[in-house]
Amino acid sequence: MDRPCPVPQPGAEAEYREVSASRLTRPANELLSPHIHGSGHILFVIDQLKKPFGGAEHMLLKIIRNLPRYRFRCSVLTFATNLTSCELSSFLCPLYVFPLTCSYDLNAVRMAIRLLKLIRSESVQIVHSFFETSDLWAGTIVRLASKAKLVSSRRDMGILRSAKHRMAYRVLGPLAHKVLAVSEQVRQFVVAADHTPPQNVVTLYNGLESPDPVAPAAALALRRELGFPATASLITSVGNVRRVKGFDVLIQAAAHVCTFIPEAKFMVVGGVSDRPYYDELLRMVEACGLRDRFKFIGHRDNVFSLLCASDVFVLPSRSEGFSNALLEAMAAGLPCIATGVGGNPEAIQDGETGFLVEPEDSHAMANRICRLLQNPLQAKQIGRAAKKRVAENFSLNVMVERLVAVYESLL
Structure with missing residues (x-):
C-alpha cells in the first residue's frame, strides 16, 4: 500500500518517505474531526506542486482546509514536487507523489496500477483533477478502471494547450462526470472546444477568504x-x-x-x-x-x-x-x-x-x-x-x- 506524504528520492522513483499524519499542523480554530473521519473520500490529483504556487495550487489548499470535515476526507496526489516535507504538511491531509514524466511508457503503466490500488485501498469515491496530465492520463484511468466519480477543474481558456492536448481533450474531456469551470467564459470554452455536454459543466468562481484589515x-x-x-x-x-x-x-x-x-x-x-x-x-x-x-x-x-x-x-x-x-x-x-x-x-x-x-x-x-x-x-x-x-x-x-x-x- 502507498504511504502518504511521500517525497521522491533522487535516482529511486519507487522509494518514498512518509510524513506521519500526527505531525501535520492543523488550524487553531479546527473544531471538527480531521479529514480521516469524513465519510466521502476525495482524491485531488494535480500535475505538480512546485514553488512558486499559482492560482490552482492556492485554491486547492483553500478547498482542502475548508471542506466540511464531518462529511469529506481528502488526499492529494501529484506527479512532481520541489516542496519540503514541512511545506507538504501544510496540506493537512495525506499527500502522495507518483513520479511521472511520460504518460505512455512502462513507468506510466506502473503508476497507473499504483493509482488504481490507491483508489481501491483507500475507498476513494471522487477523483478531482487539475491540469492536463491529471485530466487526461489520470482521468482516463479513473473512468475506465474504477468506480470513482471524476471531477475536472478547468481554470483557463486553453491558451497553453499543445495540439495533442487539444485533440485529447476533445476525445477524453467528456469522460468527466462534472467539469468545474472557473468562469462563465471558461465554461463556454469547455463546451465548445472539448465537446463536453453543457449539463456537465458547472461555473464555480474562485472564492476569497475575508482578509484581515491592514492599518x-x-x-x-x-x-x-x-x-x-x-x-x-x-x-x-x-x-x-x-x-x-x-x-x-x-x-x-x-x-x-x-x-x-x-x-x-x-x-x-x-x-x-x-x-x-x-x-x-x-x-x-x-x-x-x-x-x-x-x-x-x-x-x-x-x-x-x-x-x-x-x-x-x-x-x-x-x-x-x-x-x-x-x-x-x-x-x-x-x-x-x-x-x-x-x-x-x-x-x-x-x-x-x-x-x-x-x-x-x-x-x-x-x-x-x-x-x-x-x-x-x-x-x-x-x-x-x-x-x-x-x-x-x-x-x-x-x-x-x-x-x-x-x-x-x-x-
Whole structure:
C-alpha cells in the first residue's frame, strides 16, 4: 500500500518517505474531526506542486482546509514536487507523489496500477483533477478502471494547450462526470472546444477568504521598506512572471504614465516562471528609462498587505480564467484596471467596480491609470464598490457551498 506524504528520492522513483499524519499542523480554530473521519473520500490529483504556487495550487489548499470535515476526507496526489516535507504538511491531509514524466511508457503503466490500488485501498469515491496530465492520463484511468466519480477543474481558456492536448481533450474531456469551470467564459470554452455536454459543466468562481484589515501605518511602513516614498502614486500588478501575464504591455503603459505623472511608481509581485521573458522585461525597463520607477519584487507571502499599500491595481494579462489576484485587489478596495479577457469582465463591472481595456492596448491602459490617479475621489468610489462586489459575490464560503453541492450530487 502507498504511504502518504511521500517525497521522491533522487535516482529511486519507487522509494518514498512518509510524513506521519500526527505531525501535520492543523488550524487553531479546527473544531471538527480531521479529514480521516469524513465519510466521502476525495482524491485531488494535480500535475505538480512546485514553488512558486499559482492560482490552482492556492485554491486547492483553500478547498482542502475548508471542506466540511464531518462529511469529506481528502488526499492529494501529484506527479512532481520541489516542496519540503514541512511545506507538504501544510496540506493537512495525506499527500502522495507518483513520479511521472511520460504518460505512455512502462513507468506510466506502473503508476497507473499504483493509482488504481490507491483508489481501491483507500475507498476513494471522487477523483478531482487539475491540469492536463491529471485530466487526461489520470482521468482516463479513473473512468475506465474504477468506480470513482471524476471531477475536472478547468481554470483557463486553453491558451497553453499543445495540439495533442487539444485533440485529447476533445476525445477524453467528456469522460468527466462534472467539469468545474472557473468562469462563465471558461465554461463556454469547455463546451465548445472539448465537446463536453453543457449539463456537465458547472461555473464555480474562485472564492476569497475575508482578509484581515491592514492599518494605514503598516501600509506606509511597507512602502518605506520597499523604497517607495509616501507621496508616490503606486501602481501594482500581481502574477508569476510569464508572457501570458502581459507585463511587457504594463511596462509600455508605465512609460506613458510617467511622462504625465512623474511621481508614479510601478511594482510587480510574483515569482519568475519564465526566465528568458523576465530578462526581456528587465531590458525593456532599462530601455524605457524606468529603472527607478518599475520594480519586480519577486514572490511575497504578504500580497494583501502590498495591495493595501498601493493606489491602483492593473492586470494586463493576455488570457485569464478567473484571476485570484484581481479578486484580492478588489477586496483591498483598490480601483482596478484589467484586460477584458476570460473571466475578468465577470468580476469587474466596467465603469462601476473597475475598468476594462483591450489586451495589448498599452495606451488605453495608461489613460485609465492616469485618470484614476488624477481623480482620487472617483478612484475611492470605485475601490469601495469593488470591495463590496467581492464580499457579496466571490466569498470563500459561497465557493465551498457550491463545491459541496457538486460533490454531494455525485455520491
